[in-house]
Amino acid sequence: MTGTAPGRAAMSGAGGYRARFLLRLSLIVALGTVLLFATLFAVFSSPLSGDYEGVFFALRHLAAFLFPIIAFSFLVYTLLVCGATAVLCVYALHKVAGPLYRMERVAESYVSGNPVPRVVFRQGDQGAALAEAFNDFVARLRGDRHELAEAMERAEGAFPGDPPASRAEMERCLGEITTLLSRYR
Amino acid sequence: MQNQRRVILINPRFQGRVALLFAAVILLGGAVLAFMIYREAREALWDASVRGHFQAGLTPYRIVEEILIRHLAVLVAGILLASFLLFFLLMRSIGAGIQRLVDVLRLSGEGDLSTPTRAPGPGEIASFGEQLDGIRARTLTLIDEIRSEAGSLRNEALPPEAFRQRWEELKTKVGRLAP
Structure with missing residues (x-):
């Protein structure tokens, strides 16, 4: 059985597709992190006013309540970034799942003896080979x-x-x- | 310009599984980094409260600034690195599966209709490979029937009427060779 390097020929022309996906993913992660940083900055940037005792207790108080603050901030971050990434994955992979679905319908048509039209994929679909x-x-x-x-x-x-x-x-x-x-x- | 596909969620199992994998990477990275930030920031705040020399206009941010920036940079780098690796492996796996299907179709065109496809990669590609094997097996069965019928027609001393009838049947079979 002959073969080429895994997927090189089959996915040729996929460079732009991959670059776009990775660029969008990087953008989502970066934006999410900026948002997370901004949230934490807002929480931690209120000045510690008062006398020595006031600042001491404010810092101790903050240390005690740090867990819910960090947990909530990261939960929001995770939900946002995961949600956006999931949408990106579903969108990007429809360029692979779509052609496969189309090929399955054509194969069914072939087996049932119906005329098989020439298969043409849509623009940007992966696996044109x-x-x-x-x-x-x-x-x-x-x-x-x-x-x-x-x-x-x-x-x-x-x-x-x-x-x-x-x-x-x-x-x-x-x-x-x-x-x-x-x-x- | 070709029309765009309206339905985006075509195969929820396939697309959802990949989305979950990426979500797991982000979740894991986020959880580890959140714990590390919590641990170090709490320690830093505690130490600052013990140290006692509070400057005017001090904010908790100035105490945890270095910890936050360092860990958030690690978070971005870690998640991106893991996601890139996951994406590379996924594309490689899909590409290998499609390449195998392409190779099998090319071999089928040259006459090999019996070597099983056994496409690697995601289950959806393997499943199409099995469907393809079904097509090839059906085609080979028909070709075997045509070959066998042609051989027996040629070698049997049939009366003209019977010969003509089987000749017509053979023509029908030939007509079914490719829909």
Whole structure:
């Protein structure tokens, strides 16, 4: 079985797709972190006023309440960033899931014997090589079918007024059919 | 310009699973860093309260500034690094699966309809590989039938009527070779 480096040929042209995904992901994480920093900055930036005792107790008080402050800030951060990342993943992967879904429908159509249209993916869809390979496979089968049908038609009409010669020609054509289909295994 | 797909959530299992993986990375990174910030900031605030020399206009931020910035930088770098790695592995896995499907289709065009696809990567690609095997098996069965029928028609000494009838049946089978 021949093969290339994993996915290099199959996903060719995916450089822009990958770069866009990573750029958007970086942007989401960066924005989320800036928001988290701003929240924590706002919480911690109120001045500690009062005398020594007041500042002492304010710091002790803050240390005691630090857990809920940090936990809540990070919970909001996680929810926001996770939500945005999930939307990004779903959006980005529809360029992979969509073509696969389309190929599955085409395969179902093929098995049920319905005419199979040429598969064309949408702009930006990943795995265009898959559609191309499937179209080539169906085209080769159609080419063989066409060749066989033509040979049979030719053999039938070769000797219209001479049944023994016509039969011999048809038998020769049957040999041709066997030879033509011998590459399939 | 080609039309855009309206439905974005096409395969919730596949797309959702990947989204969950990325969410898990962010959740894990966030939880670890939150705990570290909490531990160090609490210690810093406690130490500052014990030290006692409070400057005018002191804010808690000035006490925990270095801890916050350092850990948030680590958070961004860690999450991005882990996400990039996850994305790279995911794309590699999808690419390998699709490449295998492409290779099998090319081989099928050359006549190999029996080697199982066994596509690596996500389950959805493997599942399409099995569907593809179904197509190839169906095609091979039909080709076997055509070959066998052509062989027996050629070798049997059939009367003209019977020969003609089976010839027509063979033509019908040939017509079904590719829909």
